[in-house]
Amino acid sequence: MADEPQTLHRVLQMKIRALGEPAQVLALVQSTAPFYRALGGTQVRFLQNVDDPAQFVIEVEYEANAALEINRQKISSDPMVRTFLQGWKTLLAGAAEMDVYQDVSK
Secondary structure (H helix, E strand, O other): OOOOOOEEEEEEEEEEEEOOOHHHHHHHHHOOHHHHHHOOEEEEEEEEOOOOOOEEEEEEEEEEEHHHHHOHHHHHOOHHHHHHHHHHHOOEOOOOEEEEEOOOOO
């Protein structure tokens, strides 16, 4: 249908180094899955570095409206997103690396 918005499949990958006990940080990270799903995440994965337990990778696959994808700055300025990210700053040792990918293997 012509009126349906075009969606794009994306993968958000965040690399973080956490402060505190890795098991507690992992539990907190896993508790964020509903937030990612509320933002349109279709699959959420939490990876912990086996050689450095304080390092985590969070992968969120999601479907993005093409119009919103064009301007991610608007999304990053959303009050709900900003509040969520502010809470993360207390957990992180340094900055989080965030990248958005598209799957080109298909």
